[in-house]
Amino acid sequence: MSKEYNPDIVSVIDEEGKEHVFEELDRIETDNGRYVALLPTYDDPSEMLEDSGEIIILKVSEEDGETYLSAIEDEAEFNEVGKLFEERLADLFEFDEEDEE
Numbered sequence: 001m002s003k004e005y006n007p008d009i010v011s012v013i014d015e016e017g018k019e020h021v022f023e024e025l026d027r028i029e030t031d032n033g034r035y036v037a038l039l040p041t042y043d044d045p046s047e048m049l050e051d052s053g054e055i056i057i058l059k060v061s062e063e064d065g066e067t068y069l070s071a072i073e074d075e076a077e078f079n080e081v082g083k084l085f086e087e088r089l090a091d092l093f094e095f096d097e098e099d100e101e
Contacts, residue, residue, distance in 0.1 A: 010038060012069055025055065026088055032077055034060040036069065037085045055089070057081055 008024040022038035029035075038056045057078065058069040072078040 009041065010036075010069075022056065026085060027060075028081070028084055028088070030081065030084070032080075035072075035081050035085075036060055037089065055085065057085060 010022045010024050012020045012022065014020060021041045023041050025037045025039055027034065027036045036058055038058065040056070057072065059072050061068045061070060072081065
């Protein structure tokens with residue numbers, strides 16, 4: 001039996017109405033909420049080469065039966081969630097260690 005790779009693709013409409021397509025890498029739930037780690041996808045391979053390769057982490061919320069993804073405004077919350085995803089995805093990605101000020 002062969003295992004095929006079938007990524008979870010997420011389409012997000014931003015505030016200006018522009019559609020962005022991502023591959024969902026992982027999702028977690030903490031005491032503060034639910035979060036997803038996303039990687040942009042591209043139709044044009046040259047756009048992929050120009051991409052920084054950064055994983056995007058967003059907070060998941062629901063309102064009136066609709067699911068919304070939003071930026072994490074609180075720096076401490078973002079750092080906590082980022083570390084959790086980094087630990088979970090370390091086998092798949094190389095993470096740069098940035099100097100903290």
